[in-house]
Amino acid sequence: MSPQRTYSQTQPSLWKARLTLATRSLRQSWTLFLATRIGVIGLAIIAFYALLAAAHPILMMFVWEERVYDPVVGYAFEETRQPAPPSLKHPLGTDPLGRDVLSQLMFSARSEFMLGLLAALVTVSIGTIVGAVSAYFGGVVDAVLMRLADIMIMLPVISVLVVLSALIGVEHFELAIIIGIVSGFGATGVVLKSQALSVVVKPYVEAAKTAGGGHVHVIFVHVVPNLLPLSFLYMMFTVTGAIFSEAVLSFLGLLDVRMSWGLMIHVTESAGYLLQVTEYWWLIFPASLSITLLCSSFYLVGRSLDEVVNPRLRQL
Amino acid sequence: MTQAPDAPSRPLIHAISLTKRFPVSSGWFRRDRSFAHAVDGVSFQIQRGESFGLVGESGCGKTTTGKLLVRLVDPTEGKIVFDDGEDEPTDIASLSGRSLKSFRRKAQMIFQDPYESMNPRRTIFDTVAEPLKVQKIGGAIERVERVSEMLGMVGLTPPATFLFRYPHELSGGQRQRVAVARALVIEPIFIVADEPTSMLDVSIRTGIMRLMEDLAARLGISYLYITHDLAVARYMCSRIAVMYLGKIVEQGETEEILHNPKHPYTQALLSAVPIPDPSAARPPVKIEGGVSTPIDPPPRCRFYDRCPVADAFCRDSEHPPLEDKGGGRMVACYKA
Numbered sequence A: 001m002s003p004q005r006t007y008s009q010t011q012p013s014l015w016k017a018r019l020t021l022a023t024r025s026l027r028q029s030w031t032l033f034l035a036t037r038i039g040v041i042g043l044a045i046i047a048f049y050a051l052l053a054a055a056h057p058i059l060m061m062f063v064w065e066e067r068v069y070d071p072v073v074g075y076a077f078e079e080t081r082q083p084a085p086p087s088l089k090h091p092l093g094t095d096p097l098g099r100d101v102l103s104q105l106m107f108s109a110r111s112e113f114m115l116g117l118l119a120a121l122v123t124v125s126i127g128t129i130v131g132a133v134s135a136y137f138g139g140v141v142d143a144v145l146m147r148l149a150d151i152m153i154m155l156p157v158i159s160v161l162v163v164l165s166a167l168i169g170v171e172h173f174e175l176a177i178i179i180g181i182v183s184g185f186g187a188t189g190v191v192l193k194s195q196a197l198s199v200v201v202k203p204y205v206e207a208a209k210t211a212g213g214g215h216v217h218v219i220f221v222h223v224v225p226n227l228l229p230l231s232f233l234y235m236m237f238t239v240t241g242a243i244f245s246e247a248v249l250s251f252l253g254l255l256d257v258r259m260s261w262g263l264m265i266h267v268t269e270s271a272g273y274l275l276q277v278t279e280y281w282w283l284i285f286p287a288s289l290s291i292t293l294l295c296s297s298f299y300l301v302g303r304s305l306d307e308v309v310n311p312r313l314r315q316l
Numbered sequence B: 001m002t003q004a005p006d007a008p009s010r011p012l013i014h015a016i017s018l019t020k021r022f023p024v025s026s027g028w029f030r031r032d033r034s035f036a037h038a039v040d041g042v043s044f045q046i047q048r049g050e051s052f053g054l055v056g057e058s059g060c061g062k063t064t065t066g067k068l069l070v071r072l073v074d075p076t077e078g079k080i081v082f083d084d085g086e087d088e089p090t091d092i093a094s095l096s097g098r099s100l101k102s103f104r105r106k107a108q109m110i111f112q113d114p115y116e117s118m119n120p121r122r123t124i125f126d127t128v129a130e131p132l133k134v135q136k137i138g139g140a141i142e143r144v145e146r147v148s149e150m151l152g153m154v155g156l157t158p159p160a161t162f163l164f165r166y167p168h169e170l171s172g173g174q175r176q177r178v179a180v181a182r183a184l185v186i187e188p189i190f191i192v193a194d195e196p197t198s199m200l201d202v203s204i205r206t207g208i209m210r211l212m213e214d215l216a217a218r219l220g221i222s223y224l225y226i227t228h229d230l231a232v233a234r235y236m237c238s239r240i241a242v243m244y245l246g247k248i249v250e251q252g253e254t255e256e257i258l259h260n261p262k263h264p265y266t267q268a269l270l271s272a273v274p275i276p277d278p279s280a281a282r283p284p285v286k287i288e289g290g291v292s293t294p295i296d297p298p299p300r301c302r303f304y305d306r307c308p309v310a311d312a313f314c315r316d317s318e319h320p321p322l323e324d325k326g327g328g329r330m331v332a333c334y335k336a
């Protein structure tokens, strides 16, 4: 059993060395990221909404009475007229159906995050693998994947969603998966493939083959890691895209979501308050401002990451 | 890696009419497709423990020949018989699956560019240990030991200070040493060294060359040593082949070729590079014209356009065959 003993002896030091390297590169990236400013602004906005999202269940449990403050089925009984303007009990007033706007806003923040991050994760996982596989194998595999990409890019997403909504009902989760598939096999896959094309011709890929590395080894050890910086960047942009799409689709009433920022504006619109912005500002501004801010924040973080992973700046 | 006494009679590598044509797209219509004749009917042998040189100007097909020998490129035609004395002699082009993987334990390649032949996101340890890992040799501890040992062997000492650094933290010379360590870590018997020193400072070159020569002698490794520098070929190789546009035009003992080049192209090459030997008084040979491309060449002698002694016979004949001119010297020229 001596090999096993020695194995456990070195293993920690190997891991320690890798951990040190990882933290060092993270710290370097963090320093570069902080230097970009726009990224910091974006991160601050994200943190603000993350706090709102996290605070909602706590407020619901300890402070807010459920039958009044529930974002979907609550009703502000004490108000005589709905929508009621902001007051101490309802800091952002109530909506045309008598529900607390602040509670809706905070409740929605959580689902916006989940939607955005899930869509981004699916997009980038698919896009990275499609890009790597397509560039690495070329030939028929590439042709098939790229024709699929063409279809995805040309797909009338809105019409498809209308049909799907009618058939199965599209909520946040389904929407995230659909966006992920369409953009992963579509535009994101194409962008990552063009990056992967410059990786697969590198001599270190040939060196790996000469060593006896198979397709899976080369793709996951050499191609994918060199795509990750760009993948990560596209992840940020996908979050922006997903949140924005959700807002538009909810506003048009095409989704079956229970509550979201887009839906808040939809309710305002269907109750006929959309054009009375100055009078009923709390029905429109909180939701639309949140959509704008959260979308831009991920975009800003993405832009800043672009500078961090950009090799020109990496040279030092 | 000791061989049977009768080993020298059987070459380690025997390339027979090796040919590689790359399709070159010529516009939208696929019908009149062009081909780059990168390697065109090349034959040679590499003996065990020998360092065989491949010399020629840029684009003549040296790298492609090297890649053919380690099966990074599949030949269009021809055979490469690999005979390590252990298994049956086999055609490298016919290998697949497990036989290919076990061939990869025996043949490695050192690439031209030390800046691009290492994944920038992997540590030196990962790079050198990769062959061990994909060949499933040893556990984690053995790999660390083996890699450290190799780094020490190629002069990167103390090894521990190099293990967890990234390629960009190393100088060009250090990287090429890492490349040598990586190629040697699975104890191959054959290495294609593709201009391993061409991108390095002159001051570092000798160090790397001496290292490779030393290791070859110690471990009994055969090289295909690719270079465009005759001085390097002279230092490293006992025999060389001179290539021009995908063809071997002259082949033989290095010293003999350098002192008495027979092919007009070799003569031109030598007159362009001063060989530090005053006794070798040669009249300068002029070659006109730029570098030709190997795309769909006419069937006549590849060197015809630039040859100073070409005549009508050369123009109207096929490319001359590589003929034995005695003493192991092979020349492909009607006039030699």
Ligand SMILES: Nc1ncnc2c1ncn2[C@@H]1O[C@H](COP(=O)(O)OP(=O)(O)OP(=O)(O)O)[C@@H](O)[C@H]1O
Pocket (backbone or CB within 6 Å): B022, B023, B036, B037, B038, B056, B057, B058, B059, B060, B061, B062, B063, B064, B065, B112, B228, B293, B294
């Ligand atoms: N993958 C490829 N596709 C198309 N043509 C190729 C390919 N690889 C090489 N060639 C062509 O084959 C010819 C020989 O190339 P090769 O790289 O073998 O030359 P080389 O002798 O190594 O040159 P250098 O000294 O510049 O490295 C060149 O004309 C090149 O353009």
Ligand code: SF4
Pocket (backbone or CB within 6 Å): B264, B265, B301, B302, B303, B304, B307, B308, B309, B310, B311, B314, B320, B332, B333, B334, B335, B336
């Ligand atoms: S065969 Fe003729 S053209 Fe070719 S190298 Fe010899 S002399 Fe020159």
Ligand SMILES: [Mg+2]
Pocket (backbone or CB within 6 Å): B062, B063, B064, B112, B194
């Ligand atoms: Mg080359």
